Amino acid sequence: MITTSVAEAAEYLTQGKVLAYPTEAVWGLGCDPFNEHAFLEILRLKQRPIEKGVILLASHINQVEHLLQNLQPAVREQIIETWTNRTLNDRATTWLLPTDEHIPTWIKGDHPKVAVRVTTHPLCVALCNAFNGFIVSTSANPAGLEPARSLQDANQYFNFEINYLNGDLGLGTEPSKILDAESGNIIRA
Numbered sequence: 001m002i003t004t005s006v007a008e009a010a011e012y013l014t015q016g017k018v019l020a021y022p023t024e025a026v027w028g029l030g031c032d033p034f035n036e037h038a039f040l041e042i043l044r045l046k047q048r049p050i051e052k053g054v055i056l057l058a059s060h061i062n063q064v065e066h067l068l069q070n071l072q073p074a075v076r077e078q079i080i081e082t083w084t085n086r087t088l089n090d091r092a093t094t095w096l097l098p099t100d101e102h103i104p105t106w107i108k109g110d111h112p113k114v115a116v117r118v119t120t121h122p123l124c125v126a127l128c129n130a131f132n133g134f135i136v137s138t139s140a141n142p143a144g145l146e147p148a149r150s151l152q153d154a155n156q157y158f159n160f161e162i163n164y165l166n167g168d169l170g171l172g173t174e175p176s177k178i179l180d181a182e183s184g185n186i187i188r189a
Contacts, residue, residue, distance in 0.1 A: 002164045013131050018042055020151075022123060026169070026175055033107050048138070059125040060118065060128075067099070067114065071182070075182070092121075095115070095178075099112070177189060
C-alpha cells in the first residue's frame with residue numbers, strides 16, 4: 001500500500017506493519033520499536049542480523065530526553081546542537097547514547113549503546129509526531145545493496161511486502177554520520 005497521508009502511515013506503524021519512507025538522504029524502513037514482531041520482519045526483509053542493531057529516529061529531543069540525562073552537560077549540548085541547528089542540506093548526525101530500561105534489547109543488538117537521531121526532515125518529523133514517539137530507522141535495502149533513493153528503488157527491493165509513505169528525500173547526499181557520545185569516536189564518517 002502506498003500513501004501520502006502521514007496519519008495513515010503512523011497507523012500502519014501502530015498496527016505493527018513495516019513502513020518505507022524517505023529520510024534526509026535515503027529511504028528508510030521503520031516500525032514501532034516496541035513491536036518485536038515488526039522489528040524482526042524488518043530484519044528478515046533486509047537479511048540483517050539482529051546483532052547489528054538499528055537507529056531510532058525521533059522528531060524532538062523530548063522523545064529521547066531520557067537517554068541524554070546521564071551525559072556530561074557539554075556533551076549533551078553538543079548533541080542537541082547537531083540535532084537542532086542544522087540546515088536541511090547539512091548531513092544528519094546519529095549519536096550512540098547510553099541505553100536505559102525503556103529501550104528494547106533487540107533495538108541495540110549486541111551493542112551496549114543505542115543509536116539515536118533527532119531529524120529535521122519535515123516528513124519524518126510529521127511521521128514521528130503522528131506516531132507520538134520515535135520509530136525504527138534503517139536504510140531501505142537488503143544487506144550489501146545500495147540504499148533506496150526513491151519509492152521505485154524501495155519497491156524494487158521489497159515489492160509490495162510492505163507499506164510506503166511517499167514523499168521527497170531531504171537534501172542530504174549520504175546517510176547520517178554516527179558518533180559515540182561518550183568517547184567522541186566517529187563510527188561512520
